[in-house]
Amino acid sequence: MPTKRLSVVVTRRLPAPVEARLTELFDARLAEADGAMPREALADAMREADILVTCLSDKIDAALLAGSGDRLKLIANYGAGVDHIDVATARQRGVLVSNTPGALTEDTADMTLALILAVIRRMPEGMARMQADEWEGWAPEALLGGRLSGKVLGILGMGRIGQAVARRARAFGMRIHYHNRRRLHEGLEEPLEATFHDSLDRMLTMSDVVSVNCPHTPSTFHLLGARRLKLLRPESIVVNTSRGEVIDENALTRMLRAGELAGAGLDVYEHGRDVNPRLRALPNVVLLPHMGSATREARLEMGERMLVNMQTFADGHRPPDLVVPSML
Known part of the structure; x- marks a missing residue:
């Protein structure tokens, strides 16, 4: 039978x-x-x-x-x-x-780099001008962004996706720093020329870009809260393609509005679809509808x-x- x-x-x-x-x-x-x-x-x-x-x-x-x-x-x-x-x-x-x-490792890592590029190079602002037919032609000071090469990428969570992000970022000439529960084996760390930080606070003070790639657990809830976000420089940006609960979204919004951070690229949100409307209104923020693995x-x-x-x-x-x- x-x-x-x-x-x-x-x-x-x-x-x-x-x-x-x-x-x-x-x-x-x-x-x-x-x-x-x-x-x-x-x-x-x-x-x-x-x-x-x-x-x-x-x-x-x-x-x-x-x-x-x-x-x-x-x-x-x-x-x-x-x-x-x-x-x-x-x-x-x-x-x-x-x-x-x-x-979903490779696709999420691709999206992380896309968000980093979009925020640093101010792509949404440029697209908005083109779509509104407000482009007045090339100008030396128009929509100046930043260069990826030489920037420090601080990766929060160096698992499969974090490592895939690091590989891509190295190809753009970024310097890799990371915080993880455990340090990577040297065979993984050396090809990336990655610097491990057992102190998240220390890594944040050195980062031009922070990429959140850790899961949401009780220990990572609001891991990037107001105190830690204030350790970043005003020129820094934050990108999150992992879980929204890792970042205190209200604190992030306040700092972006106050000019205490240069920008953010988010694919996930602390309260799911209920995104802070003040965050939606900011021109230096790129918001995506949780599409990091959408291939x-x-x-x-x-x-x-x-x-x-x-x-x-x-x-x-x-x-x-x-x-x-x-x-x-």
Whole structure:
């Protein structure tokens, strides 16, 4: 007799090839429309599924997990970040959590460099003039930005994405400094000519550009708060393609408005879609709608990694991208 296929509920629409493979391998219930699944429907799905496929928009907290019953055994997250899932509570209840690290590294690093260039070279301001037909021709003092070569890039979080950002920045002639929980092995550090700082404060005082590439955890919430942001020079810029909660958005906005920072490039926000309207109005800020990993290639690779985790679990083995609380 054929083995009964595991029941899977998918909370959001995924790329068509990923959905097709899900229905081939599992008894999968796909989302009918895109958009975050309502909490009540999410609670029902957690009681009905062996595997729940989640995305960043799904808040899986202790209360939802407490009502999930005994059937749910794996939360397969479509994405690398898992700060929207209470991993510790899930583990206590015997529910495994997997993610898709690595699939979005290169694309997010590309976007980080794009934001650095856009802010330093004042590209949005130039585009706005062109679109408003306000360009009066070339002028020696018009829209003067800065040169990347020779600038110090301070990377907060030197994991996969941080290292990918460093490789790109070196190609532009930037000098790499970084703060991380642990210093990189010299075999990784030397090719980047990277300088490690065990003190974040010290790194910030030396940085022309700060790139946030660390996850959101209780220990990184507002890691760049008002006190630390004030360690930066007025000529410095801040770029964030990781998690918005790492930066105190109100403090950042105040300093940008006061001219205490030169600019910012943000792809993520402290309160999700609720972006500070004063931040939106600033000409020296580039705001993107969380599109750092938004490439066709990344979305398909994320699906492939997710499916490998799910199939490995279905075969009775540990998912290769298992997330455990000690990793967070």
